[in-house]
Amino acid sequence: MVTSTRKRKKPEDSVRGIHKRNGIWQDGLAKVMGPELLERWGIAEDAETSRVREIVLLRLNRVLDPFPKAEMPVIVWTAYNLGAASPGEESGVVRRLERLVGEGGVECSVRTCTRRFNDVFLPAVVKSLSAEQSPITDEDLGRASRWLAANIRPDAPRPAAGGLSTAIRRLRAPMEPVLKMFLDGPVHGPADGAGVPLAAKLDNRGEWLCVFTGEGLLAAYRESTGAGWPRIGRWTGRDVVRTAAGRIFPTGILIDPSPVLGAGAGATLPLPPGEIARLAREC
Numbered sequence: 001m002v003t004s005t006r007k008r009k010k011p012e013d014s015v016r017g018i019h020k021r022n023g024i025w026q027d028g029l030a031k032v033m034g035p036e037l038l039e040r041w042g043i044a045e046d047a048e049t050s051r052v053r054e055i056v057l058l059r060l061n062r063v064l065d066p067f068p069k070a071e072m073p074v075i076v077w078t079a080y081n082l083g084a085a086s087p088g089e090e091s092g093v094v095r096r097l098e099r100l101v102g103e104g105g106v107e108c109s110v111r112t113c114t115r116r117f118n119d120v121f122l123p124a125v126v127k128s129l130s131a132e133q134s135p136i137t138d139e140d141l142g143r144a145s146r147w148l149a150a151n152i153r154p155d156a157p158r159p160a161a162g163g164l165s166t167a168i169r170r171l172r173a174p175m176e177p178v179l180k181m182f183l184d185g186p187v188h189g190p191a192d193g194a195g196v197p198l199a200a201k202l203d204n205r206g207e208w209l210c211v212f213t214g215e216g217l218l219a220a221y222r223e224s225t226g227a228g229w230p231r232i233g234r235w236t237g238r239d240v241v242r243t244a245a246g247r248i249f250p251t252g253i254l255i256d257p258s259p260v261l262g263a264g265a266g267a268t269l270p271l272p273p274g275e276i277a278r279l280a281r282e283c
Contacts, residue, residue, distance in 0.1 A: 023081030191233030
């Protein structure tokens with residue numbers, strides 16, 4: 001009888017292949033992982049590819065959860081190609097991280113991103129394999145399915161459907177029809193005790209009033225960042241423009257800001273102080 005001398009991959013080795021090629025979307029993900037890692041993470045060997053991806057996403061997210069909610073989630077999910085490129089694009093980890101840095105998604109170098117992923121996050125994943133794996137519920141699987149269907153990171157708030165939020169996501173630069181929607185429509189945001197919009201100082205980017213096109217987006221931002229404000233205000237965009245224009249320091253407005261610096265830029269509309277001055281003259 002001939003016996004196979006082929007070695008079974010250890011889970012700690014297999015876990016280092018998930019981010020390769022086009023990441024979590026790669027064909028044959030279960031084969032890349034191998035039977036031991038599948039068993040460790042509670043995945044049946046004959047599970048459908050979609051279910052494999054869902055459980056992998058959830059296991060990785062549980063390892064990521066204790067890390068500070070700053071740049072690490074953006075780096076990690078970019079490495080795994082979630083919310084970073086099209087599922088079919090085999091861009092590779094380095095190219096994805098280069099794009100992330102080049103587009104201003106994080107304020108660190110490609111080398112630093114690579115080091116944080118390879119030397120900090122991956123060892124944490126390997127270490128987690130020796131611990132008892134917490135159960136995954138149907139509710140967990142439902143969330144993972146929605147994240148994958150939308151190709152978004154678990155930490156990214158989903159925008160409200162329709163209206164100004166959708167219009168902003170389709171923009172490359174401010175356009176008059178969208179600005180009119182903003183000026184005439186309601187927005188929500190942090191306010192001081194008197195109900196006046198609060199300004200935030202963003203490092204060397206100056207001061208900004210942050211507003212949201214829906215209460216759900218504001219709630220998601222607050223939950224993600226743990227921010228605490230005296231009050232929540234509701235105004236028209238026109239009111240917020242007048243407030244920004246009347247401040248001593250040049251102040252811009254950020255519409256639907258992301259809780260993670262540099263991430264979700266496609267859903268955020270910045271109106272810099274120069275644009276505010278122009279709009280204020282027309283209000």
